Amino acid sequence: MTDLRIEVVDDVVALGRAAADHVSGFLAGREASTVVPATGETPLGLYAELASRQGAGELYPTGVTIVQLDEYLGVAPEDRRSLFGWMHRTVLGPLGIADDGVLRLPVDGDAAACAIFDRTLDDRGGIDLAILGLGDNGHLGFNEPASNVASPTRVVELTSTTIEANARYWGSTDDVPTRAVTLGLGPLLRARTIVLLVAGERKRGIVHRALEGPVGEDVPASFLREAGAEVTVIVDRAAWGAS
Numbered sequence: 032m033t034d035l036r037i038e039v040v041d042d043v044v045a046l047g048r049a050a051a052d053h054v055s056g057f058l059a060g061r062e063a064s065t066v067v068p069a070t071g072e073t074p075l076g077l078y079a080e081l082a083s084r085q086g087a088g089e090l091y092p093t094g095v096t097i098v099q100l101d102e103y104l105g106v107a108p109e110d111r112r113s114l115f116g117w118m119h120r121t122v123l124g125p126l127g128i129a130d131d132g133v134l135r136l137p138v139d140g141d142a143a144a145c146a147i148f149d150r151t152l153d154d155r156g157g158i159d160l161a162i163l164g165l166g167d168n169g170h171l172g173f174n175e176p177a178s179n180v181a182s183p184t185r186v187v188e189l190t191s192t193t194i195e196a197n198a199r200y201w202g203s204t205d206d207v208p209t210r211a212v213t214l215g216l217g218p219l220l221r222a223r224t225i226v227l228l229v230a231g232e233r234k235r236g237i238v239h240r241a242l243e244g245p246v247g248e249d250v251p252a253s254f255l256r257e258a259g260a261e262v263t264v265i266v267d268r269a270a271w272g273a274s
């Protein structure tokens with residue numbers, strides 16, 4: 032049974048701080064950990080706060096191995112839309128983590144390479160901490176509806192909802208690739224600790240569906256309620272509502 036806690040905070044600034052407390056607490060005293068950091072806008076405050084705590088000598092992350100969560104299919108690191116590039120700018124660079132230590136998704140989506148990725152992750156003991164955002168349609172990474180709970184790392188077709196949501200990062204829907212590679216729900220939900228960050232009014236409907244509606248493939252994030260992990264959902268008031 033999942034140990035799931037929901038923490039409602041005032042706003043997106045408080046969300047970054049609360050998430051940083053959580054992640055710092057997790058990393059403290061660990062000699063090695065395997066961490067999945069989502070891209071997207073919601074965790075940006077968390078990463079900036081971690082970098083600032085590290086700069087102030089309050090955080091000494093040691094032995095952190097980063098695992099990539101998702102990437103647009105065929106988009107090279109030099110491309111402005113590269114999610115690896117986004118991770119480099121917001122997580123790796125600010126925290127002084129070398130790019131070459133990252134377990135990266137096969138950007139060409141080759142099925143054998145995806146299977147090797149999952150095996151390598153397993154051989155390394157899986158994920159200790161996954162930091163996730165919530166897609167407008169309830170996706171985790173790019174595990175779109177309807178993703179099987181045990182789905183492996185693979186190529187996916189992006190839904191129109193996701194293409195529209197991602198257009199705000201890159202300009203217009205025409206700039207958003209239509210396919211992606213995602214860490215599968217199978218390996219993701221085997222993480223030992225998961226932090227889901229949710230902010231903004233437009234996530235209100237989907238966060239309540241994910242946490243209170245039926246568990247199933249239509250809303251992949253609902254599977255968090257059946258994961259074996261310790262799950263913490265940190266959600267701001269705009270997303271959660273007044274209740």
Ligand code: GLP
Pocket residue numbers: 069070071072073074100101163164165166167171172173193196197
């Ligand atoms: C994107 C990404 C996810 C991200 C989610 C939420 O499409 N594939 O990894 O967590 O959607 O993004 P945001 O935090 O910008 O709302």
